[in-house]
Amino acid sequence: MTLEELSGVATAALPLAGFKDHLRLGSGFADDGVQDEVLEAVLRAALAAIEARTGKVLLEREFRWSVTAWRDRDRQPLPLAPVSAVVAVRQVDRNGTQIPVTPTRTVLIPDAQRPVLSAPSGGLPAVPRDGRVEVDLLAGYGPEWSDLPADLAQAVMMLAAHFHEYRSNVGVPGAALPFGVTSLIERYRTVRMFMGGRS
Structure with missing residues (x-):
């Protein structure tokens, strides 16, 4: 990750x-x-x-989160907060080939502490063998x-x-x-x- x-x-x-x-x-x-x-x-x-x-x-900017396994097949807490948008989700195979995931396959559940990427049905996109899933996020309180x-x-x-x-x-003890x-x-x-x- x-x-x-x-x-x-x-x-x-x-x-x-x-x-x-x-x-x-x-x-x-x-x-x-x-x-x-x-x-x-x-x-x-x-x-x-x-x-x-x-x-x-704090200040809004874009991040790319790469995962090699989901903690839960239906929902995955995101590593940042607050998240205002999931910009893109893609599967990347071992050769680097990218397969965009249809936006309707995932949904952002906003939360001030732990926003979640959820799957409305059918589970989150499968992680390719020896590959990863990349999630592009827009995070921050605002620009x-x-x-x-x-x-x-x-x-x-x-x-x-x-x-x-x-x-x-250069150094403060117990800073x-x-x-x-x-x-x-x-x-x-x-x-x-x-x-x-x-x-």
């Missing part, structure tokens, strides 16, 4: 101006943009860290920063500010997310049970 990001977060979608305000950086100077590259880097790092901790995709829940947006800002402040430290950030993201974290339960 592999997950590949097909489209990255566009620079225009990042709240660079808002982050400057959050840091209370001065404005109106000739060199206003001199820190933009550093600020963008810490914003991207904070975004990635929050997504990793919560299992949620704009304003689409994010306010607490997740604030968590990213706070963590980015933390990264910015300590950017010169962890700041308490305020942890508090903001706690309700979004997914509890996963793999001991036979259908999560």
